Amino acid sequence: MNTFDVIIIGSGPGGYVSAIRSAQLGFKTAIIEKYNTLGGTCLNVGCIPSKALLDSSEHFYNAKKHFAEHGIEINEPKANLGQMISRKDEVVSTTTKGINFLMDKNKVTVFNGIGSFVTNTQVKITSEKGEETIEGKNIIIATGSKPSTLPFITLDKERIITSTEALKLKEIPKHLVVIGGGVIGLELGSVYMRLGSKVTVVEYCDRIIPTMDGALSKELQRTLKKQGMEFALSHKVQDVSKNGNEVTVKALNKKEEEVVFEGDYVLVAVGRKPYTDGLGLENAGVELDERGRVKVNEHLQSNVSNIYAIGDVIRGAMLAHKAEEEGVLVAEFLAGQRPHINYNLIPGVVYTWPEVAGVGKTEEQLKEEGVSYKVGSFPMRALGRSRASGDTDGLVKIIADEKTDEVLGVHMIAARAADLIAEAVVAMEYRASAEDIARISHAHPTYAEAVKEAALDATGKRAIHS
Ligand code: FAD
Numbered sequence: 001m002n003t004f005d006v007i008i009i010g011s012g013p014g015g016y017v018s019a020i021r022s023a024q025l026g027f028k029t030a031i032i033e034k035y036n037t038l039g040g041t042c043l044n045v046g047c048i049p050s051k052a053l054l055d056s057s058e059h060f061y062n063a064k065k066h067f068a069e070h071g072i073e074i075n076e077p078k079a080n081l082g083q084m085i086s087r088k089d090e091v092v093s094t095t096t097k098g099i100n101f102l103m104d105k106n107k108v109t110v111f112n113g114i115g116s117f118v119t120n121t122q123v124k125i126t127s128e129k130g131e132e133t134i135e136g137k138n139i140i141i142a143t144g145s146k147p148s149t150l151p152f153i154t155l156d157k158e159r160i161i162t163s164t165e166a167l168k169l170k171e172i173p174k175h176l177v178v179i180g181g182g183v184i185g186l187e188l189g190s191v192y193m194r195l196g197s198k199v200t201v202v203e204y205c206d207r208i209i210p211t212m213d214g215a216l217s218k219e220l221q222r223t224l225k226k227q228g229m230e231f232a233l234s235h236k237v238q239d240v241s242k243n244g245n246e247v248t249v250k251a252l253n254k255k256e257e258e259v260v261f262e263g264d265y266v267l268v269a270v271g272r273k274p275y276t277d278g279l280g281l282e283n284a285g286v287e288l289d290e291r292g293r294v295k296v297n298e299h300l301q302s303n304v305s306n307i308y309a310i311g312d313v314i315r316g317a318m319l320a321h322k323a324e325e326e327g328v329l330v331a332e333f334l335a336g337q338r339p340h341i342n343y344n345l346i347p348g349v350v351y352t353w354p355e356v357a358g359v360g361k362t363e364e365q366l367k368e369e370g371v372s373y374k375v376g377s378f379p380m381r382a383l384g385r386s387r388a389s390g391d392t393d394g395l396v397k398i399i400a401d402e403k404t405d406e407v408l409g410v411h412m413i414a415a416r417a418a419d420l421i422a423e424a425v426v427a428m429e430y431r432a433s434a435e436d437i438a439r440i441s442h443a444h445p446t447y448a449e450a451v452k453e454a455a456l457d458a459t460g461k462r463a464i465h466s
């Protein structure tokens, strides 16, 4: 039987990164993937394809809405969805092939097929070619997640769809009803809104992106509304049905009145659930928690000492970069190192335009924890850079400890916020004070100057440009 030091089941950002780090550390490593391509949800039907469509639709939207003000005269642009989708497929294909290259380069053995535990050290791989069992000293479960739905919804995957189908529609919806005002709903809702669909977001909570800082929810809703997105907040969806090409979503509003939304597509974006189907966890004795996630300790070790789990299949945010850090952590732990992840400093990003990003504690969390804090903020419209590009919506908000001035949270909605947030992560990793950020020179003119200005505002209201 083929034996390995480390076997990884699942090749998403958790699994493939863990494989590379394991190989770098000298372990004989294997990775098992049931799909034909490597890269998991993120590369195939998540982060990468959604960003490709966000970029294409943003070009279209700018051509339609903003070129004229920049003095660019063109005929009315037309959206060619087929071309956008094939470009997206091309981007995905190049990116997933890149993972094959990295596996080869690092001498990781790739097995195509469904991996399932035979014992706590043996994994059977089932594929069209037949069955093969391999043995591993250590096994890492990196099987990720799948879209969740609501009990009364039948996903027909044609009109009543999840993010996976929304990435390959054949036509631009006339009216896309989105259930869930979280990350997927707003990103994919933005794609089709920019291409001309009417988009209505039906959200259960009283604000969109409910886990992020409240200031971001408010500002994002305002800017998306300006772009044409419609919102029904505090609406509990009760029923979804399809009649031919029409879909109907029924929800109860705050007053318990029934509100009906009629469209031609409904995108169900109410979260994702851990995926462990067919893994045969019972054969290895691996325990799950009450939400179906593999139960792990601080070393990401399951209740079976040689079996670890990482990424979306365990607790915590379902983010690619969180999965990657965990993949590295397990490999280094197996090599006898003492790695650590500061989960408070895993940034969250929403790729709408403007982008939304946050790291550390939100104001709501600090209130609940009874921490005394001060807040500095700065509007993007006051920056020369924003006026030059026309990206004047948004703000940067810095929350610092009232007494020590240590930065506790940074939240922003701004052009390129997804990239800007890295400065806040570095600062907080080094336990910077707001004063530290305020005294760092930021190139002019840049969007990053808003971070410095918000820090100045947090330390004695001394922002220069507002
Ligand atoms: P996954 O990427 O889900 O990979 C798991 C892999 O395991 C899959 O390939 C699956 O086929 C395989 N597998 C499962 N069971 C078996 C088995 N028994 N045998 C063999 N193989 C198996 N996150 C971000 O950080 N930024 C983003 O911009 C972002 N955008 C997203 C957009 C969308 C539309 C979606 C749906 C998600 C997005 N995410 C984003 C979330 C991100 O995709 C996940 O957090 C990330 O992919 C989790 O990585 P993972 O390695 O844990 O699992």
Ligand code: NAD
Pocket: 150, 179, 180, 181, 182, 183, 184, 185, 187, 202, 203, 204, 205, 208, 209, 210, 235, 236, 237, 269, 270, 271, 272, 317, 318, 319, 348, 349, 350, 351
């Ligand atoms: P989410 O948790 O971000 O949002 C789900 C939303 O649906 C919430 O606002 C919730 O209140 C709402 N909801 C739940 N039940 C509802 C109901 N019955 N009626 C109306 N609304 C309801 O989940 P998602 O948007 O599906 O994304 C899934 C995961 O994928 C997230 O954990 C996210 O981290 C990850 N993801 C990340 C990115 C990114 O990093 N940019 C992009 C896409 C997805």
